[in-house]
Amino acid sequence: MTSQILDYSDEEFNQLAKTIVSQGYAVLHEQNLTQRQLVEVSKRFGNTEAYEFFMNPVDNREISIVSGQLTEDGKRIGMFGDTELQWHANGSARHSFDEIVVSLYCVEECVDTVLSICSQVDCFAELPEHTKKRYREIEIQLDHVHDAIYKISTEENPTENPDNIDGPEGEIETGSKFYKEAIDRRPLVGKHPHDGREYLYFMVPFIVGALQNGERINHEALYDELWETLFRSKYMFHHVFRRGDLLFMDQLHTIHRRSPVQNLERQLWRTAFDYANIQF
């Protein structure tokens, strides 16, 4: 019998958290969790996000259902649809956020759908010193960009279809304005709050501006440069979810993407939280 996370001691939770931070991710197999138990697991790490969108079950608002499945009435049961998802992380369009760990628990699998995770911390560590120095001088500006990581259908896009602003995914907003952020930029190179290692924060689709030493620079050229620098095979880990897999990702040290979904019944439960209860 595979060891179950529900039985973990505090020390085992601390060790797991350290693995997530040092490796960028961790995968546990053959876990048996209810929604409530996944929430409990998340809360043992720390404070857990909870929203009241259509994809958050009423009894467990901390969970977001990730699925391309539709109800008999054609309504989505979860977020992120069935198409390719561009590189992103939780809180991509914000300059500051606390929930820097994401968990994904597989309820229904699709053997043809792969999650790719890319290490922003390993990439930065291998850069030449002069490049590190230049990147440390850069600040990026992030904001909500519609269809940034995937295409939300026209019917759900309030910009294109103002009479249908209640479309399920169209109502989900991100970005500085939505979160009422007091800052409008953040360093391209961050220092992780728990291990102190520096990471590139390349939130691909949400970069709307960049400055170097306070002077505005061409952020599109920076984007192309960072793309070539970061998205290399050696920094990546790929995972195809099987039922019972529980994957954790650090959202500062890594960024992730997804290939298109073939089996629309594929369903993951997603939570996002911080490490407040972990002793590092």
Added chain:
Amino acid sequence: MTTQISSFSKWHLGLEALKIQSKGHVIWYNQQFTAEEYVAFMKRFGECETPDLFMNPKETPEIFLVTGKKDEEGKKLGMFGDTELGWHSNGNSRHNVSHILIGLYCVEEDENTCLSICNTSIPFAYLDNETKDYYRNITIKLKFKNDTIYHLDEGDPELEFMSANKGSIRKLVGIHPVNSKIEYFYFPYHFIERAWYKKKQIDINPLIQELKSLIFKSEYMTHHIFKKGDLVLMDQFTSLHRRTPVYDTNRLLWRIASDYRNIV
């Protein structure tokens, strides 16, 4: 500069071969090969297959082009098309499988296409002795079947090539020919036609189902999306592999099947 596996000494390459056999695969990034260099490298492991088929370039017949791309007349340029490929390994319907080392080198990438590799020796090693003995006493009959790992149209030269073998009767559990400490499941289940426990024929369906759940566990799998310059080396006895559908048919891998005769 990334270490180039082509610069390895014979001794170092031998260690790499041991790793491939026990782990089922290794992955090298940023490798720089011309077609000729790649062939020369794989020949350092052993003899390479050269069946002289439509997907083998004339100048480097050891290479099999793996691509879904077609020429202007609609003819296939390579093997394995662009659809999902079910679990398999090289030579599944042949009796004498000698070219058990497969190299896949990425020339053109598709970031949505994933190769999954499942180790077949670790699930066996984890079993208790009684269960091991049970499986050691099972014999299977294998034969290629169309519409299993993928679909090939009538008249497709690849179908002719794949169907040419008569099939094979072999033990479900094999001992690795190079590393006799390794036992592995030989389980290309799509092609299993019959099975026997000792001399008694048994129902293949429950056997396949129980082995699927025993072998195809997430913890035994590695998944890889090829970027240009990636080289995957897989042992065809200690691993099985599958592929998701190809979204960009420009994706091109160079595949070579070799044995280990120069390493042993």
